[in-house]
Amino acid sequence: MxxxxxxxxxxxxxxxxxxxxxxxxxxxxxxxxxxxxxxxxxxxxxxxxxxxxxxxxxxxxxxxxxxxxxxxxxxxxxxxxxxxxxxxxxxxxxxxxxxxxxxxxxxxxxxxxxxxxxxxLAPFQNIFKNYNGSSQDPDSNAVDSIQEELQCCGIQNYTDWQTTTWFNHRGNLSVPQSCCNSTFHTCHGTLDQTYMLYPQGCQVKLxxxxxxxxxxxxxxxxxxxxxxxxxxxxxxxxxxxxxxxxxxxxxxxxxx
The missing domain is CATH 1.20.120 (Four Helix Bundle (Hemerythrin (Met), subunit A))
Incomplete structure (x- = not known):
């Protein structure tokens, strides 16, 4: 025993x-x-x-x-x-x-x-709205990093970028390069090829x-x-x- x-x-x-x-x-x-x-x-x-x-x-x-x-x-x-x-x-x-x-x-x-x-995760929306694409900006770096790390785009999806100041100033109907699916090497973030973008938003994944x-x-x-x-x-x-x-x-x- x-x-x-x-x-x-x-x-x-x-x-x-x-x-x-x-x-x-x-x-x-x-x-x-x-x-x-x-x-x-x-x-x-x-x-x-x-x-x-x-x-x-x-x-x-x-x-x-x-x-x-x-x-x-x-x-x-x-x-x-x-x-x-x-x-x-x-x-x-x-x-x-x-x-x-x-x-x-x-x-x-x-x-x-x-x-x-x-x-x-309430600050999510503000940080995305403050995105300016500069590598020296903490908010922009944080957005690009999380989109690449979690393989996501936007808050809920890529359409969230259409309401940002950065998107309106660019005027070329594209989202950040970090939204591009890594399997598509020819992706440049343009909205006419949305199938090359990550479909899910970052806040949902986090x-x-x-x-x-x-x-x-x-x-x-x-x-x-x-x-x-x-x-x-x-x-x-x-x-x-x-x-x-x-x-x-x-x-x-x-x-x-």
Whole structure:
């Protein structure tokens, strides 16, 4: 029975590592999205779920390592002399509790921000209207970068450019070169060849990307909670089957 519990604990720890990677990468992706497109966000609060997710990922990796140590090491002598293994068991349990608090906070923040993604991207329209095509202008650089990175054109679609000051001043019925689909090397952004332009708008694609990450954080929290319960039960079973041994008086012959 004890061997089965140890195997279950080892598998649980590997799942904790996997969950840590998923949660950490999702938080990192959200942070990178904010860093690259921060001009399009109204405030910084959207990254709070990412910060909590990365923090929980770090603790997940640490707890997975401790859990593996607990499941592999089985020295009763070491346990009886210094109680290291018992301490590691307790540390593993405490870390799981910390993970639960961090994950619950990240999930709550992610859930609260899902309904605010559209309003968080309120500066989108103003930045597109301020576009002047200059590589020295921060707004213009941000627009070109997001259109190339997300493979999109305009706010909702390419027709949004027809209402901008830049489009009216040019008078040549074309959109920025960054709207061109990279598969068409002859595209110059002219509206008589709209099939060469990216069909979807940038705000829609960015909202979908942010929403996907926020949902991933919420779903991963539920998965981690299940793994945590299994880990807690496994450690509790190991501690019950082999309690910490007390100090014993050694005989002289034993020492010799």
């Amino acid at each position: 004890r061997r089965i519990v140890k195997v279950v604990l080892q598998i649980t720890c590997q799942l904790l590592w996997l969950a840590g990677l998923v949660v950490g990468l999702s938080g990192l992706y959200l942070l990178l999205n904010y860093r690259h497109n921060r001009l399009f966000f109204r405030d910084i609060y959207i990254i709070l779920p990412a910060v909590m997710a990365i923090a929980s990922a770090v603790v997940l990796l640490i707890s997975g390592s401790i859990g593996c140590w607990v499941s592999v090491r089985d020295s009763t002598c070491l346990q009886g002399v210094v109680g290291i293994k018992e301490g590691m068991n307790r540390a593993f349990v405490y870390l799981l509790i910390i993970i639960f608090c961090l994950e619950a906070t990240a999930a709550a923040l992610a859930y609260a921000n899902i309904g605010k993604v559209h309003s968080e 909202e979908d990307a942010i929403g996907f990450i926020l949902h991933l954080i919420i779903y991963s929290t539920a998965a981690v909670a299940v793994v945590q319960i299994i880990g807690l039960v496994s450690v509790a079973q190991l501690m019950r089957q082999q309690p910490l041994q007390g100090y014993q008086i050694l005989e002289r012959n034993t020492i010799n």
